[in-house]
Amino acid sequence: MSNSLRHPKIVIIGAGMTGILMAIKCREKGIQDIVVLEKAGRIGGTWRENTYPGVACDVPAHMYTYSFAMNPDWSRYYAGGSEIQGYFEAMVQRYNLEPLIHCNEEVTASEFNNGQWLISTSAGRQYQADFVFCATGILHHPAYPDIKGLASFTGKVFHTARWNHDVTFDPSVSVGVIGNGSTAAQFIPELVKTGAQVSVFMRTPQWIVRIPDRSIMAWERFLLKHSVLMQRLYRWASTLLIRDFFNKALAGAPIRAWLLDKLVRLNLRFSVKDKDLRDQLTPDFQVGCKRVIVNTTFYTAMQQGNAHLVRDGIAEVTPDGLLMNDGTLHQCDVLVLSTGFKALSYMRPMALVGDNNVAIDEAWKDKIEAYHSVLLKDYPNFFLMLGPHTPIANFSVIAMSEVQGDYIMQLIDAWMLGDFDTVAPQQEAVDRYQQFIRDGLKGSTWASGCQSWYLDADGDAIVWPYSWDHYVKVMASPVLADLDLRHVESSSA
Numbered sequence: 001m002s003n004s005l006r007h008p009k010i011v012i013i014g015a016g017m018t019g020i021l022m023a024i025k026c027r028e029k030g031i032q033d034i035v036v037l038e039k040a041g042r043i044g045g046t047w048r049e050n051t052y053p054g055v056a057c058d059v060p061a062h063m064y065t066y067s068f069a070m071n072p073d074w075s076r077y078y079a080g081g082s083e084i085q086g087y088f089e090a091m092v093q094r095y096n097l098e099p100l101i102h103c104n105e106e107v108t109a110s111e112f113n114n115g116q117w118l119i120s121t122s123a124g125r126q127y128q129a130d131f132v133f134c135a136t137g138i139l140h141h142p143a144y145p146d147i148k149g150l151a152s153f154t155g156k157v158f159h160t161a162r163w164n165h166d167v168t169f170d171p172s173v174s175v176g177v178i179g180n181g182s183t184a185a186q187f188i189p190e191l192v193k194t195g196a197q198v199s200v201f202m203r204t205p206q207w208i209v210r211i212p213d214r215s216i217m218a219w220e221r222f223l224l225k226h227s228v229l230m231q232r233l234y235r236w237a238s239t240l241l242i243r244d245f246f247n248k249a250l251a252g253a254p255i256r257a258w259l260l261d262k263l264v265r266l267n268l269r270f271s272v273k274d275k276d277l278r279d280q281l282t283p284d285f286q287v288g289c290k291r292v293i294v295n296t297t298f299y300t301a302m303q304q305g306n307a308h309l310v311r312d313g314i315a316e317v318t319p320d321g322l323l324m325n326d327g328t329l330h331q332c333d334v335l336v337l338s339t340g341f342k343a344l345s346y347m348r349p350m351a352l353v354g355d356n357n358v359a360i361d362e363a364w365k366d367k368i369e370a371y372h373s374v375l376l377k378d379y380p381n382f383f384l385m386l387g388p389h390t391p392i393a394n395f396s397v398i399a400m401s402e403v404q405g406d407y408i409m410q411l412i413d414a415w416m417l418g419d420f421d422t423v424a425p426q427q428e429a430v431d432r433y434q435q436f437i438r439d440g441l442k443g444s445t446w447a448s449g450c451q452s453w454y455l456d457a458d459g460d461a462i463v464w465p466y467s468w469d470h471y472v473k474v475m476a477s478p479v480l481a482d483l484d485l486r487h488v489e490s491s492s493a
Contacts, residue, residue, distance in 0.1 A: 005416045009033040011119050011129040013107050013347065016045020018385045018401040019135035020088055021066060024095050025405050029412065035127055036097070037119070039106035043092055046139050047085040050183070052163040053190035055081035056213075058182060058294040059396045060238035062231070066091070067402060070231040072224035078213045078294070109351040112380060115421050115488035131412065134347045135385045141342040145178060148316035155320070157335040160187065167334055171195035171306075174331060176322055178314070179338030180206060185293050187338070189301035199308045199330055201322065204451065205283045207264040208293045210271070211241075242395055247468045250288040250393035250445060257445075261287045271299035280311055285450035292394055343453045344368060344462065346384060354379035355424070368456055371425035371433050371482065372475060374404050380422035380486070383408050389437050391454065391463045392471060400471075407475045420485035429482035440465030 012019045015038035061079035106122040119127045142159040158164040173196040180202045223230045249256035272278040312324040321331040352360040358378040373387040446461035454461045
């Protein structure tokens with residue numbers, strides 16, 4: 001690397017999948033001054049946090065890897081959580097990232113001043129940085145239901161992201177499950193297997209598509225381990241399924257959308273024999289308005305004798321169970337809260353203060369918005385990974401992070417050449433981008449009227465409403481005319 005290039009100081013917040021990725025990308029650029037701050041005691045992000053029974057990724061395993069570090073050793077077509085956690089731990093080892101990662105250091109505040117960021121942590125330390133990569137993810141703040149009397153429950157109660165492994169499930173235990181998204185569809189069958197009495201309190205049923213999971217055969221793993229071509233073939237096949245079917249169906253391709261609708265309805269029809277139960281499990285919203293669940297076991301589990309579906313609304317939680325609106329009391333020994341995450345918290349509760357002393361809560365008081373998902377107007381040299389309008393219908397989050405990472409590193413290249421000291425989007429560019437998103441959402445499945453974690457406070461979806469190919473095109477290269485590029489006189493001091 002030429003000595004004429006500047007060498008940035010970079011702080012990465014979060015040591016999950018995206019934080020690890022960005023550390024690798026920085027290392028590839030020859031950047032040495034990198035600090036990764038992780039709030040927990042070890043790396044892993046969502047795969048560290050979620051350890052509930054049956055936890056797995058709903059994206060095919062061979063697609064759920066870094067494109068430059070494919071894994072030939074997956075044991076199943078849809079990998080389990082511990083296996084995925086192991087993959088990211090292996091990446092940290094392979095790229096010698098351990099010296100960069102500071103665990104048990106939660107970022108409490110980040111403040112921009114005079115061309116640099118000052119980052120404060122729970123450990124009482126401070127770091128200066130030219131750039132901050134916020135890789136905190138969107139599914140790390142558990143959302144707890146606002147139900148009257150929840151604190152009065154005398155049994156065991158916990159959120160799925162804080163699974164209590166000290167609790168034993170057997171036929172003598174009565175379990176109440178509140179919520180029925182992707183997580184619930186994975187762990188409920190596991191609880192049913194224990195013989196416990198499992199009552200599922202379901203407000204809204206979900207559409208489920210059946211894509212058979214299976215073990216990767218020994219001969220397949222042998223070929224994958226000894227052939228990069230085979231790894232690429234498996235990855236290509238998985239990507240083809242998600243990109244050219246799921247993604248385009250949910251983005252509005254008529255034939256694919258019709259086929260997906262038929263697939264989920266046929267799955268429900270042939271999986272659930274009892275018509276009354278089937279009717280109760282039939283959603284009343286358009287396929288894709290909520291994230292489509294990929295699962296093969298939930299319908300079977302709900303037809304077992306120890307599984308009970310409850311569709312009446314919950315009036316309140318009592319010390320020994322759940323009281324329904326019709327006056328029925330369901331007694332429970334354990335309550336499991338499968339109520340999702342505060343997806344729109346992003347980097348908060350970190351106190352983020354940008355240019356002109358603008359706090360993030362003030363900047364976003366009317367609307368959460370960003371330019372190309374990653375750039376915020378009043379926050380120069382701050383990159384929000386997986387920000388608003390990143391989620392792409394049932395797609396690989398790793399692929400999204402790689403595209404965003406490549407976009408960001410192009411700006412880092414320009415900074416290293418001295419083209420600018422600070423970068424942020426112009427307001428006109430932010431407004432234009434938001435209109436582009438709104439145009440795509442008009443008449444889409446996400447605007448069809450269901451309740452979902454995809455929606456902001458105004459009921460507007462924060463998803464990417466176009467195809468994956470379109471996303472790659474838009475993120476291919478920064479449009480410099482849209483950016484406020486500045487030189488800071490004191491930056492060389």
